[in-house]
Amino acid sequence: MSLDPLALLDGPRGRRLCLEIHRAAPDTVEKSDAVHAVFWAGHALAENPGTVMWIGETPREEPKVSVAEAAAALARVPTPELTPALIDRALQVAVDLAAYWQPPYGEDVLAAADDVRAVLAPVAASVAESAHVRWWESTVAQDDQWTVVREGEARGPDTPEAILEDWPRGMAATELQFAAAENADQLSGPWWSTPPMSLPRTTRRRGAAGPVALSLVEDxxxxxxxxxxxxxxxxxxxxxxxxxxxxxALCRRHPLIVTASRRAVWRWTTGREGVWVQPDWSAVAREAVGVHLTVAGYLTTAGKVVDLGDLGASVLAGWGPDETFWFDDVTPAGAAEEWITADSGEPGSWRRA
Structure with missing residues (x-):
């Protein structure tokens, strides 16, 4: 799939990427005004905005900034030069701020507004033309795959075959639990639509930055x-x-209804009410050895309502960009390396210990 600017703006994470790039422009009065306008307009649009504390000052009335005013302020800021570091930073922020178990952040609501999308359109076009993002469209790099086990994580002893055999029973039990619960449509529950998380997972390595999974992590x-x-x-x-x-297409080939367990969380994050479907991964495993999410696929799909016609709709949630889930064993192909970072929020901050 070629990276389409319109598809990028149709995806919640793609829009957030473009917003983060746009407000990374050099510091000017116009930039300061735009940052201020985006914050307050987004704050007003958030379903759960929280309380703003005025440090060292007498509490004052919050500024009222409309969507149109925020869009106008953004429009006065030129699109910054797209350096690799800027793109990587914006991508990392867009991924880290993904949340499918709650209403979207106010700035994500703002970025979806028509006036703001129009301002972000040149950013999306510039991103799509950048040579630095060509790898976002790449299929799985089967000769360059790396596992990442973060501090405190552990991999279970079960084989992929055993995990996939047991998974349908767990899914069915969860659906029954939520279907029988009182006020189930108000209960938080599972929000992901990935294959079983205990399956082997890998991403490619990007030179000195290490495997993609080190830095591109949701929440x-x-x-x-x-x-x-x-x-x-x-x-x-x-x-x-x-x-x-x-x-x-994957949901249509192997549909699994998950309405009872996902009804509340996916309604909160998308605003849609209705039948929800995700792929039946045990069935998918019979047609392939793995499933890979490209970076472009992530930005254009994650968090979006994907219409399935008469089947209902689905949400791709819980994946990392460039992540591949494997339905068979993955074995070590070299020595393990310890990696550390002083600031996991900064691109390029991970290094070999």
């Missing part, structure tokens, strides 16, 4: 250390999720 816990290791992955067909159409 990161701020890990400071990890063990990474090159991996020998299964040979065979890998399903590529490169956009909403690929995700929809």
């Amino acid at each position: 990161s816990f701020g890990w400071r250390s990890a063990r990474v290791q090159p991996a020998a992955v299964p040979s065979g067909d890998v399903i590529e999720i490169d956009g909403p159409e690929a995700w929809a």
Whole structure:
């Protein structure tokens, strides 16, 4: 899938990427005004905005900034030069701020408004033309895959075969639990639509920055250390999720209804009410050895309502960009390495210990 600027703006994470790039412009009065306008307009749009504390000052009335005023302020700021560091930083922020178990952040609501999307359109076009993002469209790099185990994480002893055999029973039990619960439509529950998290997972390595999974993590816990290791992955067909159409096709081929358990969380994050579907991963595993989410597929699909027609709709949630889940064993292909960072929020801050 070629990176389409319109598709980028149709995806919640793609829009957030463009917003983060736009406000990374050099510091000017116009830039300061835009940052201020985006913050207050987003604050007003948030369903749970919280309370702003005025440090060292007498509490004062919050500024009222409309969507149109925020868009106008952004429009007065030129699109910054797209350096690799700027793009990587914006991508990391867009991934880290993904949250599918609650209403969207106010700034994500703001970025979806037509006036703001129009301002972000030149940013999306510039991103799509950048040579630095060509790898975002790449299929799984089967000869360059790495596992990442962060501090405090552990991999269970079960084989992929055993995990996939047990997974449908767990899903069915969860659906029954939520279907029988009182006020189930108000209960938080599972929000992800990934294959079982205990399956082997890998990403490619990006030179001195290390494996992609070190820095591109949704809702990161701020890990400071990890063990990474090159991996020998299964040979065979890998399903590529490169956009909403690929995700929809996978859901249609192997539909699994998850309305009871996802009804509340996916309604909160998307505003949609209705039947929800995700892929039946035990069935998917019979047609491929793995499933890979491209970076472009992530930005255009994650968090978006993917229409399935008569089947209902789906949400791709819980994945990391460039992440591949494997339905068969992954074995070490070299020595493990310890990696550390002083600031996991900064691109390029991870280094080999």
